[in-house]
Amino acid sequence: MKTVDIIQRAGRNLRRAKMRTFLTSVAIAIGGFAIMASLMVGEGARQYVDRIIKSNLDPNALMIAKDKRVTSAQVNGGGEDGLTEYNPNSMTRNGRDYETLTTKDIEVLRKRNDIKQVEPSYQVQPKYITFSQSKKKKYVGQVMMRDNTLQMEVAAGKSVASGDALANGEAIIPEIYAEKLGKSAQEMVGSKLNLVVTQQPQQASAATIQQVYATKGDAGVQELLKGKTLSKPFTIVAVAKKSPDQISSPSSVYINAHDAKNLSEFSTVGTSAHRKYFYVLATVKHGTPEEVRDRLNGSGYHAATAQDIQGVIFTFINILQGIVLGFGLLALVVSVFGIINTMYISVLERTQQIGLMKALGASRRDIGRLFRYEAAWVGFLGGAFGVLSAWGIGTLINPSISKSLGLGDNSLLIFQPGVGATVVLALVLVAIVAGWLPSRKAAKLDPVEALRTE
Amino acid sequence: MRVIRRYEYLVVKLLAVYKIYSKGKRCMIDIRHITKTYGKKKNVFTALKDINLQIKEGTSVAILGKSGSGKSTLMHAISGLDKPQQGEVLVGDKDILRLKPRATDKFRAREMGFIFQSFFVEGGETCYDNVSLALETAGVPRAGRKQRIIEALEAVDLGDKIKSRAKDLSGGQKQRLAVARAIVGRPKILFADEPTGNLDSTTSQVIEDLLFGYCKETEATLIIVTHDEDLAKRCQRIIYIKDGEVEKDSMSSRPVKSAKPSATKSPKKTTDKKTRSNTPARRAK
Structure with missing residues (x-):
């Protein structure tokens, strides 16, 4: 028999048992829906993160640290180390000890000819901030060094494009501060703010005292021992x-590296954190970021590219x-047994038809194919139904998800036709595999026995 | 160029000869020492006991016997649906019991038609699709099917039911549909297993006329399995089966059972050769 004929016949057989076909394919559809939804969420999240990274990190930027955990474990937490060896160049952050970069390291890095704009991360921790627009109160907030390679969306004031540096004494505040x-x-632009940092009390010799x-x-x-402000x-x-593309909407005051350095040095004089840095940011001068990273890793540093x-x-x-994918696969496994069961009953029900087809000269292979194609049809219908409903529901609820998660114009569920088609195809294959056992039973049926059945 | 032309001409001519030859190829049925048993060891039941038969092409044969006599089993053996433990069934020049399963299936699809007592039409399918199944299994190209299906349905007077579902037909109509399905592939051998068993006498008459009409027209062999003596009497030859053995054969009074293989082999071969060599030549003229 020709494949087209068998496919058509399989389709007609299913059409005659509409309810059964529908119910069997619903099982597959649920699996397909879950799988498709998980892929859509994955793609949406990936695109979102991609956009965040692109607007927050220069692709040519390198993050260089002495401690491996700064570049790798910083984001995902890492494991607890317990007792570690004392290192005079280490610094504590979030209760953990990290080996830091010293001024010597900075010098070494600045001398390299494959990177430029080597800038340590100056940690500025102001005691408080005051604003000329709100004279009575003192506030607590974060201060960050502006990364000149990045563009910044502004609500008011001068535009800050990529490459624009802040002058000394200039600052950018986030919108939430104004709120x-x-x-x-607009009112905030042009007004003043004061960053107040304190210095640890200095040790003084007995003679000085x-x-x-x-x-x-x-x-x-x-006064001498009090510590300076x-x-x-x-x-x-x-x-x-406020931008959905920012890792977190900007929440700190941005100042330039020069000011950050001054404030940081002032506040850390006499402490273990003086002139020690968790990491430095640099830009690749020659070669790809990966090459430079590998070279840096070879010379005792730990670098990470934007990627x-x-x-x-x-x-x-x-x-x-x-x-999510796991749940989808679980649903799929259940639906596979649903198909096997339904097809098995169908074979028993249709012994006569199978017997007749064999008498008319249909080969074992033809009969087997008929049932496998019926399973394939079920897989196709279920798959298409599941994938399309994932698409439809995704499109419907995307706006409300974006709103509740504050993603702006980004969608969390992104449907890719190619992926959808692949999922449908995979489900068809799964259904064919599920139909293999019943189809074998049908193919093996003795025609004489089958024709005797009344 | 000329040489190529000449070869081309030769090939075309050879093809034409082959076509005539294959069309004229006859399907004489030669059954030798067929034995079929069911069960094992102590519970052995012998359904067919060393049956020897020769059925000439174009004849109508009734296999008559009571239920359980083995007549249906014999039909299944002749058509290659069932495999007897011993013996051979030569149809034309092929031993269909020794062919590979796929070849047997193909042979059955192309050369044989079947009609059953309980019709076995697919109720949910249209008459068209029911008939089409026989052409699909025979591997007839799609393009040629429609015409043949309509012709077959018209031949059994169901021309107006092409789009109707088989389950909406009456019993007689269903059997007519089964006849259309059996003859659409223009088989050389037509098997009918109690074709009128479920029908009243008037509709039975119609079905019988259709079967005999087809075989007369196309010179096909008709093998009817029945316990109805009136139906059997319409056939040219009646073979009585009892307890798995040929009890009586209207063709010859001598007991077929004792016929030795060597005795049947030699005359059969010569006749076979004659028909083979004669037919194409006769047709070509």
């Missing part, structure tokens, strides 16, 4: 917009996606 202060973004005591008395000594004024030049950082985030997404 908190009850001012509009005696000298101060002699000249300024008791108050002088107290620096209040550095900045002019707000722009207000950064590496992306990969770490993707691992997380892949795990999530795997869980």
